[in-house]
Amino acid sequence: MDTHDLTKDVWRIDAAEFPADGSIEKRARFLLRYAILAPSSHNSQPWAFTVDGGSIEIHAAEDRWLDAADPDKRELYVSLGCAIENLCIAAAHFDLGYEIEYHDDATPISVVTLRPDAKPPSDRSFGLFGAITERTTNHLPFEATAVSDALLEQLRACVIEDDVSVRLVADPELNESIAALQAEADQRQLADSAYRRELGYWIGTGALGDSWLKARIGQAVVSHLNVGSREAQKNSKLVRSAPIVAVLTTDSDAPTVRVETGRSFQRLALAASAEGVAVHPMSQILERPAMRAELATLLDADDALPQHLFRLGYAAEEAGHTPRWPLEKFLVERT
Ligand SMILES: Cc1cc2nc3c(=O)[nH]c(=O)nc-3n(C[C@H](O)[C@H](O)[C@H](O)COP(=O)(O)O)c2cc1C
Structure with missing residues (x-):
């Protein structure tokens, strides 16, 4: 047991x-x-x-x-x-x-x-x-403060795995397209009852940090109600608030290349944390194969496979x- x-x-x-x-x-x-x-x-x-x-x-x-x-x-x-x-x-x-x-x-x-x-x-x-x-991880809206070029270079330098590349998107138009994709991905994922049940289960364990009662209420809400529109609105706003949307890409979907992607991400996330820069992975776009391909097209990287997407910027501190x-x-x- x-x-x-x-x-x-x-x-x-x-x-x-x-x-x-x-x-x-x-x-x-x-x-x-x-x-x-x-x-x-x-x-x-x-x-x-x-x-x-x-x-x-x-x-x-x-x-x-x-x-x-x-x-x-x-x-x-x-x-x-x-x-x-x-x-x-x-x-x-x-x-x-x-x-x-x-x-x-x-x-x-x-x-x-x-x-x-x-x-x-x-x-x-x-x-x-x-x-x-x-x-x-910081889930709060980010402030309208740019991340300096010097700091972005420092974060870029954390990606040392040969198989992994990083795109740092600062362009407002591209950010807007990613925000729209995020909204659609949230709607689709949360319309899927298996996805909602699984998310509800994890909220219910308390792993996402809520008190027992809040966790159980969260589990019931997510498992049984279609909260897609609300999440879509909230998450697309979060993308819009981010001065940088970062995407790690690779040439292959091999498990070990994905492990290497995780190593690059964690190094970058720790460097960001040390510099007071907030980091927030957002996975819903990558969870839908067609939308993942659309993201690659948006990034003008049709041959590259997006493996991990996250917001970078400045925000108030998370509660803990x-x-x-x-x-x-x-x-x-x-x-
Ligand atoms: C591969 C991966 C995907 C993630 N996707 C999301 C996501 O879609 N949305 C989100 O809010 N957090 C996402 N996270 C962050 C996790 O929820 C977070 O790491 C976890 O709750 C532990 O909290 P901590 O990072 O504050 O220690 C992701 C993290 C990883 C490593």
């Missing part, structure tokens, strides 16, 4: 407790406390880890896969990439070298092997460790962190 409850206590990690003189497996487990603070679609936290010495296998937890919203597992793999990036940033912070393998057609999707005698990769020293416990399940829930013994 699963006895773990969602908690916000996981956000309070004392880095001074890192067991620098402990076994490599103890160190690996400590690093995973940072991995689980990663963002994930609906806060589904779709990861599982098997630790053996310094070897950390990262598995997709299919029982937390959003099969209605994310039938081709794009968001699942992007979320895993976010967790892997937190893990690697934490390893580098504690001066641990590591190697990373990806497996497209097998589980685990990735293995991170800690190499205590090696130096961390030098191209990964973005100094983002402190932002891991500070970052939140969303909860996570404790690390123990995600640790799986090798069978």
Whole structure:
């Protein structure tokens, strides 16, 4: 039986407790406390880890896969990439070298092997460790303040995976077209009862951060009423308020390329957080294949595959962190 409850206590990690003189497996487990603070679609936290010495296998937890919203597992793999990036940033912070393998057609999707005698990769020293416990997704309207070119360059430089490109859309006309697409995507997704039921379920767990009562009311409303028009209006306004809409694109939909997309996104999100820039992923356009293709056309990138879309800008602070399940829930013994 699963006895773990969602908690916000996981956000309070004392880095001074890192067991620098402990076994490599103890160190690996400590690093995973940072991995689980990663963002994930609906806060589904779709990861599982098997630790053996310094070897950390990262598995997709299919029982937390959003099969209605994310039938081709794009968001699942992007979320895993976010967790892997937190893990690697934490390893580098504690001066641990590591190697990373990806497996497209097998589980685990990735293995991170800690190499205590090696130096961390030098191209990964973005100094983002402190932002891991500070970052939140920001769902609020953004202010009409531009993000400076210098800062945009800094964020662009976070995308270092060869397979991943970033488009930063500042053009108001293009922003308006994306806002219209967002409204249509919301209408379509929320007209789908399976999508509504799944979203309602996740709201009901409290994973999205509401109190128990608010979560249960939210679950009932979303599961049983067609709230599409309201969401469409709200979300298209959110897009319009954003000085930048960012889209990560790739040439392939391979699972590991999506994992790499997640790593790029998380690095960029942490850099943004460190600079006080708000970040808000919005997935509905990408969840509808025809609309995803329309987005590529709008971006004048017919050959590129949009993998992740998010708003960037300035906003008031979110009320606080969303909860996570404790690390123990995600640790799986090798069978
Ligand atoms: C792949 C992916 C897709 C996401 N899609 C959305 C989205 O469509 N709308 C939204 O409000 N948040 C979206 N999010 C943000 C998550 O809801 C958020 O990460 C999660 O609730 C945990 O909260 P936190 O990021 O504040 O820690 C997405 C995050 C990821 C990684």
